[in-house]
Amino acid sequence: MGSHSHSGRRQFLTGGAVAGFVAAAVRSVRGQTAAPEARPKDNLAYGQPSRFDNTIRRTTGRASAINDTALMTPLQDLDGVITPSSLHFLMDHVNGIPDIDPQQHRLLLHGMVDRPLSFTMDELKRLPSVSRVYFLECNANGRPLRGPSGDSVQLVHGRTSCSEWTGVLLSVLLKECGVQRGASWVVAEGSDANKYTMSIPLGKATDDILVAYSQNGEPVRPQQGYPLRLVVPGWEAIRAVKWLSRIKVADQPIMSWHESGNNADTAADGKGLWFRFELGPKSVITRPSGGQRLPGPGFYEITGLAWTGGGAVRRVDVSTDGGRTYKEAELQQPVFRYAHTRFRFPWTWNGDEAVLQSRCIDERGEVQPTIAEAAKNMGVTTDYFYEADHFNGIQPWKVSRDGSIHNAIV
Amino acid sequence: MRSSRLLAAAIALSAWTTVLAQGPTYRLGTTPSEAEIKARDTAVSPDGKGLPPGNGTATAGATVYAQKCVACHGPNAAGTTLARALVPLGNAKPVKLSWSLVPYATTVWDFINRAMPKTKPGSLTADEVYAVTAWVLYRNDIIKETDVLDAQSLPLIRMPHRDNFFPAQPGWKPMAKRPLGYYP
Numbered sequence: 001m002g003s004h005s006h007s008g009r010r011q012f013l014t015g016g017a018v019a020g021f022v023a024a025a026v027r028s029v030r031g032q033t034a035a036p037e038a039r040p041k042d043n044l045a046y047g048q049p050s051r052f053d054n055t056i057r058r059t060t061g062r063a064s065a066i067n068d069t070a071l072m073t074p075l076q077d078l079d080g081v082i083t084p085s086s087l088h089f090l091m092d093h094v095n096g097i098p099d100i101d102p103q104q105h106r107l108l109l110h111g112m113v114d115r116p117l118s119f120t121m122d123e124l125k126r127l128p129s130v131s132r133v134y135f136l137e138c139n140a141n142g143r144p145l146r147g148p149s150g151d152s153v154q155l156v157h158g159r160t161s162c163s164e165w166t167g168v169l170l171s172v173l174l175k176e177c178g179v180q181r182g183a184s185w186v187v188a189e190g191s192d193a194n195k196y197t198m199s200i201p202l203g204k205a206t207d208d209i210l211v212a213y214s215q216n217g218e219p220v221r222p223q224q225g226y227p228l229r230l231v232v233p234g235w236e237a238i239r240a241v242k243w244l245s246r247i248k249v250a251d252q253p254i255m256s257w258h259e260s261g262n263n264a265d266t267a268a269d270g271k272g273l274w275f276r277f278e279l280g281p282k283s284v285i286t287r288p289s290g291g292q293r294l295p296g297p298g299f300y301e302i303t304g305l306a307w308t309g310g311g312a313v314r315r316v317d318v319s320t321d322g323g324r325t326y327k328e329a330e331l332q333q334p335v336f337r338y339a340h341t342r343f344r345f346p347w348t349w350n351g352d353e354a355v356l357q358s359r360c361i362d363e364r365g366e367v368q369p370t371i372a373e374a375a376k377n378m379g380v381t382t383d384y385f386y387e388a389d390h391f392n393g394i395q396p397w398k399v400s401r402d403g404s405i406h407n408a409i410v
Numbered sequence: 411m412r413s414s415r416l417l418a419a420a421i422a423l424s425a426w427t428t429v430l431a432q433g434p435t436y437r438l439g440t441t442p443s444e445a446e447i448k449a450r451d452t453a454v455s456p457d458g459k460g461l462p463p464g465n466g467t468a469t470a471g472a473t474v475y476a477q478k479c480v481a482c483h484g485p486n487a488a489g490t491t492l493a494r495a496l497v498p499l500g501n502a503k504p505v506k507l508s509w510s511l512v513p514y515a516t517t518v519w520d521f522i523n524r525a526m527p528k529t530k531p532g533s534l535t536a537d538e539v540y541a542v543t544a545w546v547l548y549r550n551d552i553i554k555e556t557d558v559l560d561a562q563s564l565p566l567i568r569m570p571h572r573d574n575f576f577p578a579q580p581g582w583k584p585m586a587k588r589p590l591g592y593y594p
Contacts, residue, residue, distance in 0.1 A: 095528055110447050117439035118446070127436055176434045187453060193532075194525035197453055207584060246450055254455045257521035261512040264575070272511045272575040273592065280593055311585065364585055374594035385594075392594055 057087055057158070060149045072158025075286045075305065081133065081332065081340040083161035085216045090223050091138045091159055091237075093258055095193040098243055102219075102227040105191070107173075107211070111248035114178030121227055124213060127168045132210065132233070133336040135162040135307045137279055139236035139263060139389040144371065146386070150407040151290040157395065160307065162340035165231045167212030170205050170247070179206075179249055187254045188230050191245035198239050199253030200232065204277075208233050211244065233338035234309035235277045236390070238263055265388045268379035279309035280392035281368045283316050283343070283360035294403035297351040302329075306341045308362035313341040315361045320347055322355030322396060322408070323370065329358065337363075349399065355408055357396040370394045371409055382410055452524065456514045458565030465560035466541025468548035474538045475545050478527045487549050493528070496546050513575050515552075515567035519543045519559075540564070 049055065055078070057071035071090040073083055083089075102121045110116035141159035149155045170186075179202070186205045190196040200209070210231040212220060220226045225242030232239040238258060253259070253275070264272040283306035288294060302320075306313045312335050317326035332342035343358065360368040371393040375382045385391040398408035454460045466474075475487075482493035489495030512518060523539045525531050534542070544559045553559075553567060576592070 095525065095531055108442055108447070108450060110442065110451065115434065116442050116447060118442040119439040123438045126438055172436075176436060176439065178433065189453065195452075195532075197524070203583070248451065248453070250455070252455055252457065254453050254520070255514050255517050256453070257512075257517055257525075260514065260517050264511045264513075266511065267576075267591070270574060272513065272571065274513075274575055276593065278588060278593075280588070310588075364587065366588070369594060377590040377594050379591060390593060 055087065057089065058152075058154055060145070060155050070159075072154050073161045074154050075158055075160075075284070076153050076289050076292070078286070079303075079342075081162055081305070081336070081342050082216060083163060083340075085163065085218065085221050085224065088136075088161040088163065088215075088221070088224055089138065089159045091140075093194075093238070093262070094190070094196050094242075097222050098192045099222070100191065100227060100243060105227050105245065107228060107244060108246045109173055109177045109249070110246075111187075111250050112180040112183040113174075113249050114180060115176070117173075117177050119173070121213065124168055124211065124228070127172060129166055129168055130210070131164055131166040131214075133162065133164050133339040134210075134231055134233045135160055135338060135340050136231070136237040136240055137161075137282075137307070139238055139276070139279070142282065142284070142391050142393070142395070143389070144386055144391070144393075144409050145407075150409075151405075153284055153286050153289040153395075156290070156407070157284045159237075160305075160340070162307070163215045164217065165210055165212040165229075166214035166217075167210045167228075167231070170209040170211055170230070171207070173211060173247075174206060174249070177249070182251055183249045185250045185253050187248045187250055187256075188239075188241040188244060189246040189248075190225070190241045190243040192243050196241060196243075196258065197254055197256040198241050198259055199250075199256065199275075200235075200239055202249070204232065204235070234279060234311070236263075236279060239277070263389065265390070268384075276390055277309075279307075280390065281308040281310060281313070281360040281362040281366045282306065282392040283313075283358040283368060284395045285318070285356050285358050285397060288356065288399065288405055289397050290405055290407045292405050294349060294399060294405070296403065297349050299346070299348050302345040302347045302356060304343055304358050306331075306343055306358065306360040307339065308360060308364075308366070309338070310362040310364040310366055312337045312363045313360055314363045314365075316341070316343040317359045317361070318343070318345040318347075319357050319359070320354050323357055323359075323394070326359060351401065353401060354399040355396050356399065357394050359394055368392055368394055454516050454520045454523070456516050456565065458516055458561060461516075461519070461561035461564060462536040463561065464536030464540050465558050466537050466539070466544050467558055468541075468545040468553070468555045470537075471541035471543070471545025471548070474534075474542045478534070478538075479542065482528060487546065497550055511571050511574070513569055513572050515543070515547060515564050515569060518546060519564055522546075 055074050059070050069090055069092040073087050073089045107119045138159035142157050145156050184202050185199050187199050212229050212231045220229050228244040230241040230244050264274055267273055285304040287303050306316045316329045318329045319326045329343035329345040335341050371382050374393045396408040397405050399405050484490040487496035540559045547553045548555050
């Protein structure tokens with residue numbers, strides 16, 4: 001009894017006599033030395049934005065014991081579809097960002113497989129890789145906010161970001177291991193202090209999940225999972241396990257705290273909603289948006305982002321009269337599946353009150369609902385969404401005669 | 411129409427079998443030792459597989475709580491600004507707080523085991539994890555103060571909210587229409 005101390009195990013994982021020997025013996029084909037010297041990243045070695053530019057992540061400032069860190073992407077200041085890695089949203093459910101030496105890092109695959117395997121980072125990079133543009137969105141993103149926080153697209157919708165991820169398809173790794181009959185789930189675990197854990201159906205794991213080591217062309221940032229992150233296209237980003245170090249093939253989900261309790265919602269009848277995975281069709285106008293002010297009547301290009309867990313955005317409609325009439329917006333090409341899609345729409349403001357909003361229709365034909373329609377679909381009142389996840393309602397921004405813009409969601 | 415659907419199903423099925431059946435192509439990676447797998451495979455699923463030997467009661471758990479948990483979770487598990495309350499955790503009345511909806515006692519054990527205490531995650535012994543889990547469940551009126559939790563008894567506990575969940579089936583199919591009421 002009482003023999004279950006973890007300190008020995010942790011030492012085994014992070015300490016490194018054995019791992020160091022392997023790293024020294026197997027030299028990288030990419031020509032990296034076993035222990036690259038850390039160089040300071042000054043403004044010449046690693047470029048910085050202009051000192052006049054203040055495009056940064058922000059937090060709602062609401063004290064929360066559940067989430068230590070919540071930093072939202074400044075969607076109103078960004079263009080195109082790629083989020084700079086340094087501005088990728090951060091919504092952490094872990095106990096600090098681990099400082100991982102990639103030479104010591106291993107990805108272990110085991111469980112219901114014919115051949116358990118352990119991969120070094122160098123071995124993973126030797127496997128066939130793919131680069132794909134995918135968004136990651138927190139399941140709580142877009143939850144309506146009241147008060148000053150609700151008047152900013154950054155604070156309401158900034159828990160979504162889009163990157164070009166490069167890595168090995170999980171299906172390739174599973175094939176190397178040989179998945180056994182009867183398996184139906186994979187359980188992915190990170191090597192943060194809490195060993196964050198998530199379950200994913202095998203069907204998705206063998207479909208398009210990526211084991212990514214690169215984000216926007218450079219190594220994944222520590223805040224985003226360095227050196228390895230699971231990227232699960234179109235699904236709530238809580239599935240995208242950071243600092244990925246273990247994948248167990250199983251015949252049942254693990255029902256980890258973060259998937260069975262902490263991220264379950266209650267339905268109208270009081271039942272818990274588990275494993276909702278896919279995100280619905282969604283869009284938001286990022287400019288002009290809440291908290292901004294139009295200097296006067298005249299021409300403004302309306303622009304924003306659309307995305308969906310259902311694959312590709314097929315169409316985005318924009319309304320300047322609060323949804324009474326919609327016109328089709330122009331989509332920036334190419335449109336990537338499971339990626340942010342930029343839309344643009346010409347608008348001349350005549351100085352009267354206006355309500356700007358956008359509506360996403362995805363390749364499945366699913367249409368982004370208004371908050372009233374979403375409430376009807378769920379059998380709840382609109383207040384429900386202030387505390388629930390997976391809300392994908394239309395976001396109206398009201399332009400007043402003085403040019404000020406406010407959140408007009410009920 | 412029908413034949414194309416059949417063809418699509420056949421292609422999907424063959425892709426599936428390919429993944430399951432084929433041998434390794436690239437022959438990279440190394441075979442981990444049984445000891446390494448065992449050391450790292452610490453997550454515990456609802457069936458209780460993987461629970462280590464050891465045991466504990468709420469009485470013993472009160473001592474562990476006072477030593478290692480009270481600083482953040484507060485006296486009587488009421489929560490502080492540092493950490494959430496531990497009551498309610500799985501009470502029978504649906505509460506619009508997702509973290510009150512824990513469906514399995516193994517989930518409580520697993521999270522305490524991997525993540526607590528925050529200052530030194532993973533430092534509790536198996537006995538301490540069983541004991542403090544028992545104390546939390548006792549404070550939530552789920553078990554009695556003297557009930558002994560171990561690898562056999564823990565998975566048998568029925569959390570009050572257990573039947574208030576949609577089943578844990580993946581139910582996922584690519585491009586399937588999502589049911590209203592489950593999604594907005």
